[in-house]
Amino acid sequence: MNYMKKLSRRSFLGNSTSLSLAGFFGLMPALDRSNQKPKGDFVHHVYFWMKNPDSAEDKAKLIEGLKTLKGIKAIKLARIGVPANTNRDVIERGYGVSWLLFFDNLEEQEVYQKHPVHLKFVENYSHLWEKVIVYDSVDV
Incomplete structure (x- = not known):
């Protein structure tokens, strides 16, 4: 059949x-x-001006320190950067290192700020920078 x-x-x-x-x-x-795009993302972008801007060793130490922060679970995405080789009137190139973070929300960013690893980073590496500027924003 x-x-x-x-x-x-x-x-x-x-x-x-x-x-x-x-x-x-x-x-x-x-x-x-x-x-x-996911709604509610909190963006935390930090720019570091180095005390010794010509010291590759100091910049490498700061980057090493920033990498230790990547293990904090509250961070959704993290990027470490240095100034790009671009030159226009609107571009700020005076900083040495940037630290770009994405969090799910403001509360997660506050967890990061109080995290022992973050506090230890500030304690151990703050001698490398002379100025820090932070831009916090929320995704729209």
Whole structure:
């Protein structure tokens, strides 16, 4: 006995089209989410002006210290940077190192500020900088 049902070309194409459309529309919410930015992100960007701006050793020490902070669980994303080789009137290039952090919200950023690893970082590395500027913002 043949259990396989013989499909006509028309019914096969009709079923295939229906399944394709169902699959596509099933993916629509995922495609829509991929273009959306998460709401509520808290951005903390720190710029360090070095006491000895020409010292590669001091800059390396500060970067080493910043890397120790990356293990703090409250941090969603962290980036360490140095000035890019760009020159326009609006670009500030006087800082030595930047520290860019993303948190889920202000509360998570406050956890980071009070975290023992962060407090130890300030204690151990603050002698390397003469000025710090912080820009905090929230995602819109």
